[in-house]
Amino acid sequence: MESALDWHTARALLEWQFEMGVDEAILDQPMDRFAVEQAAREAAEARKSTLPAAGPTRVQRVEIDPVGEAEAAARAATSLDALRAAMDGFEHCHLKRGARNLVFSDGVPGAKVMLVGEAPGRDEDLQGKPFVGKAGQLLDRMLAPIGLSRAESVYITNVLPWRPPQNRDPKPEEIAMMLPFLLRHIALAKPDLLVIVGNISCQALLGKRGITRLRGIWTSAAGKPALPIFHPAYLLRNPAAKREAWADMLALRAKLESGQ
Ligand code: URA
Numbered sequence: 001m002e003s004a005l006d007w008h009t010a011r012a013l014l015e016w017q018f019e020m021g022v023d024e025a026i027l028d029q030p031m032d033r034f035a036v037e038q039a040a041r042e043a044a045e046a047r048k049s050t051l052p053a054a055g056p057t058r059v060q061r062v063e064i065d066p067v068g069e070a071e072a073a074a075r076a077a078t079s080l081d082a083l084r085a086a087m088d089g090f091e092h093c094h095l096k097r098g099a100r101n102l103v104f105s106d107g108v109p110g111a112k113v114m115l116v117g118e119a120p121g122r123d124e125d126l127q128g129k130p131f132v133g134k135a136g137q138l139l140d141r142m143l144a145p146i147g148l149s150r151a152e153s154v155y156i157t158n159v160l161p162w163r164p165p166q167n168r169d170p171k172p173e174e175i176a177m178m179l180p181f182l183l184r185h186i187a188l189a190k191p192d193l194l195v196i197v198g199n200i201s202c203q204a205l206l207g208k209r210g211i212t213r214l215r216g217i218w219t220s221a222a223g224k225p226a227l228p229i230f231h232p233a234y235l236l237r238n239p240a241a242k243r244e245a246w247a248d249m250l251a252l253r254a255k256l257e258s259g260q
Contacts, residue, residue, distance in 0.1 A: 066092035066177040074184035080109055083188055087161055087181050093174060099162035101128035105185070107150035112256065114191035114224075115139070116182070118200035118231065119160035121167050130156045131232075138232040139197070142245060146253040155189050157182070159204040175204050186222045194224045195252065198231030216248045218255070225260075227252055 005013070069092055077083035084104045090096070103120040106129045115131075123133035131139050140150065148154050160170050160178050182204065186194065196202055199211045205221040206214070206228070214228040229248045230241055 064092065066173075067180065070177050070180040074180040077184060077188070080105070080185070080188050083181065083184055090181070093160075093162065093177055095160065095162035095164055095170075095174060098165050100125050102161050103128055103130050103158060103163075104161060105155060105157045105189075106130050106132075107155040108153060109155055109189055110191075111153055111155040111189075112192040113148060113154045113195060113252070114186060114189055114193075115154055115156045115195045115197055116186075116201045116205060117156065117158040117197045119158050119167075119170055120163040122163070124158075125163035130158050134236060135231065135233040138236060142232065142249055146249050146256075148252075155191060157185055157189075159201055170200055175200070179204055183222055186224065191224060193255065194221055194226040196221060196226050196228040198229075198234065202228050215244060216251060218251070225255065227255070 070090060073086040073090060074083065077086045084102070087104065088102050096102075099120070101120075103124050107115075117130055120130060121133050121135070124130055124136070130136070143149060143154060150156055159175060159182055161181075164170055164174070194205070196205055199209045202211055202214055203209050205226065206219065208214070211228060211230060211234075215230055217228070219226050219228070227248065229252075230245050232245075235242050235245055
């Protein structure tokens with residue numbers, strides 16, 4: 001069949017999509033969304049036709065509480081592997097549908113230091129590991145001078161295991177439904193202390209934002225001593241803040257050396 005679009009129109013459409021923020025094709029094959037909608041309509045019609053005809057019978061709506069579901073699934077997980085499987089099977093967070101991979105963790109389970117980042121970006125989504133892009137490489141370079149590395153001495157995860165579209169900030173309801181998994185993750189990984197990386201992680205674990213005020217001050221989260229630090233992605237945009245980030249790394253080293 002001959003295409004209805006000429007080259008110039010097709011190009012103008014593509015540029016328009018790019019300007020609207022589309023920066024990558026999610027699937028290998030194009031998806032016919034009209035067909036998907038049509039199929040959903042037909043399925044809804046088919047469901048309707050199997051319902052009893054109008055009469056005294058009432059159709060009961062079952063409300064799902066995603067936070068409650070997450071709490072139950074997280075509680076039932078008694079190992080990190082089981083927790084990963086439980087998160088993989090959790091269907092209530094729609095971010096899962098747009099993500100390529102579950103990003104669970106990297107580093108050494110059981111390490112004294114556990115870092116909690118925000119959410120996967122493009123590289124993390126592709127590789128299924130946290131902090132593997134540019135920000136992650138900077139994080140590695142921040143840890144190395146104080147003798148820490150993901151190969152030997154830190155464990156890393158994120159508040160959200162799935163990449164938000166366009167790397168937008170996670171929504172409060174997404175954080176709320178994934179928080180039970182994060183708390184269980186911390187309980188099972190048993191770190192001595194937490195490093196809270198960036199504002200979203202502060203929001204999730206401390207219930208407040210304001211990383212500029214919070215950073216560098218030891219606090220407590222999930223029952224552990226916790227140090228908020230600037231997110232390395234912020235440091236890439238604001239190199240002048242690396243000074244404070246270095247002070248925070250020294251505070252982390254001092255805490256580890258003091259053994260408290
Ligand atoms: N930023 C994060 O907070 N986490 C990642 O895994 C990558 C980038």
